[in-house]
Amino acid sequence: MTGRSERHAVLAVRLATVLALWGAWELLARSGLLYEGVVPSSLRVAAALAAELGDPLFYRDALWTAYEIVAGFALGTLAGVAAGIALGARRFAAAAAGPYIHGLASTPKIVFLPIVMLLCGVGAGSKIGMAALSAFFPVVIAAIAGMAEVDAVLVRVARSFNASASDLVRKVYLPSLVVPVTSGMRLGLGVATIGVLLAEIKFSDRGLGHRAIQHYQFFRVADMYAVLLATFALAVAANALMGRLARRR
Amino acid sequence: MRGWASSATGLACVAVLALLLELAVAAELIAGYVVAPPSAMLAALVTVVAEEPVLEDFCLTFGATLLSTLLAVLVGVPLGYLLHRRKLLGRAYESWIGALFSAPLVLLYPIFLVVFGRSIRVVIAMGFVVAVVPIILKTREGLAAVRPVLVNVARAFNASEAAVTTKVLLPAARPTIFTGVRLGLIYAMTNIVGIEFLANLSGLGFLVGELYDRYDIPGMYAAIVCLILTSALFYALTGRLERWVGAR
Structure with missing residues (x-):
């Protein structure tokens, strides 16, 4: 059971799986079992992907979506950490707010889209709002949980040295929140991405979500798959990056 | 006593917020067409419940949620078991399934619409796709965390593979599996x-x-308030169920 031969075996299993999935896809595409065009041949998807990656408009849409996600994610994270410290510093406040935060956190955020569109308009504002709203809850829950774990001795020592509120936040709370908040941020990035893409699908004139649904509406299915593949790859890469950052701490 | 006081404070805060919102709309600080004042919301709640098929919609959404999660359990738990038993498959696929977690799978819905037509089947299939991922991962995690001594004792008493699985592994992993089921729901x-x-x-x-x-x-x-209330209730109920499953 050496590590090397096992790695080879894992690689072989993965390769075999990719080939089997590819073969199954091609068979399905050629069998005509599903409506024509729903499962286009992988060659057509590959050609569409190449066309997308060569299209400057694809990069405009991808950058636009990334901007909306990053802006909303940053806002939601900041608000989540601030609210988490404010509530988590007092046990009583955390207990009083807890049920409402958890209740809202488990509500599908998409239903707030109409409100967000009324408040922030139908442009980038509503997408940023959806991302902020989505990212806020995992972060605030992680921050409150992290605040409950802050060593009470540290707080008492800081207080006895007459630390001001801002010292307490900067020198005690924030350093002990880094680990729980980064794991909350990882979840938050995922839901912020979904929030932005869904808002773009519902109402938008640019962005990857809009691009995918535009292809769908004109029944350019291979192009839609190409956009979806690129979007999935970007989302998975962003998540892996966040995971690496979280582990570096 | 403390718990009672904190929930009373929470309720009071919500009431004060609602009152402030009402006043802000009445004073035209916030436009009434953007934020409905709470009084109008309450009045609308009555008409919405009376005129729209709220109960039917509720049953549809929750019926579809339960059914798709049930399907996900039927598929996800055996798959998680397989990934645990065949270490090679587990090592090959775990990071892929983890990556599915972060992929916005909801974007697949247009394809499902074409394949299944505009019907409840689309909804169930989409629910299934996202619910099965945490169930597979948590089943594998739960099985991997079972103390080996439990399995060894069962083997020492000549228990069959099936008996080891049903009498030792699955019961020991049950709390973790249920966490996955709750996430899936x-x-x-x-x-x-x-x-x-x-x-x-x-x-x-x-x-x-x-x-x-x-x-x-x-x-x-x-309607949004209805949805928040029902998902909060759902969250609380499944949380209670999770503790109950964990305690047994």
């Missing part, structure tokens, strides 16, 4: 409401979208 509901809203299928998500399209703002707020 919440993910399925999120996705299902999202598709109902986006694709104008029936259900609670559709109701919110339709009231917005009709520009019935107080009614839309009322």
Whole structure:
């Protein structure tokens, strides 16, 4: 059971799986079992992907979506950490707010889209709002949980040295929140991405979500798959990056 | 006593917020067509419940959530078991399944619409796709964390493989598996409401979208409040169930 031969075996299993999935896809595409065009041949998807990656408009849409996600994610994270410290510093406040935060956190955020569109308009504002709203809850829950774990001795020592509120936040709370908040941020990035893409699908004139649904509406299915593949790859890469950052701490 | 005081404070804060919102709209600090004042929301709640098929939509959304999660359990638990038993498969696939977690699978809904037609099957299939991922991962995690001594004792008493699985492994992993099931339920509901809203299928998500399209703002707020209340209830109930399963 050496590590090397096992790695080879894992690689072989993965390769075999990719080939089997590819073969199954091609068979399905050629069998005509599903409506024509729903499962286009992988060659057509590959050609569409190449066309997308060569299209400057694809990069405009991808950058636009990334901007909306990053802006909303940053806002939601900041608000989540601030609210988490404010509530988590007092046990009583955390207990009083807890049920409402958890209740809202488990509500599908998409239903707030109409409100967000009324408040922030139908442009980038509503997408940023959806991302902020989505990212806020995992972060605030992680921050409150992290605040409950802050060593009470540290707080008492800081207080006895007459630390001001801002010292307490900067020198005690924030350093002990880094680990729980980064794991909350990882979840938050995922839901912020979904929030932005869904808002773009519902109402938008640019962005990857809009691009995918535009292809769908004109029944350019291979192009839609190409956009979806690129979007999935970007989302998975962003998540892996966040995971690496979280582990570096 | 403390718990009672904190929930009373929470309720009081919500009441004060509602009052402030009411005053802000009355004083025209916030436009009434953006934020419905709570009084109009309450009035709309009555008309929405009386005129819209709220109960039917509720049953559709939650029926679809439960059914898709049930399917996900039937598929996900055996798959998680397989990944645990065949270490090679587990090592090969775990990071892939983890990556599925972060992929916005909800974007697949147009394909499902074409394959299944505009029907409840789309909703169930989309719920299934997202619910099965945490169930597979948590089943594998739970099985991997079972103390080996339990399995060894069962083997020492000549228990068959099937008996080891049903009498030792699965019961020991049950709390973790249930955590996965709970995650699956919440993910399925999120996705299902999202598709109902986006694709104008029936259900609670559709109701919110339709009231917005009709520009019935107080009614839309009322429907959103209904949805928040039901998902909060859902969260609390499954949490209680999770503790109950864990304690047994």
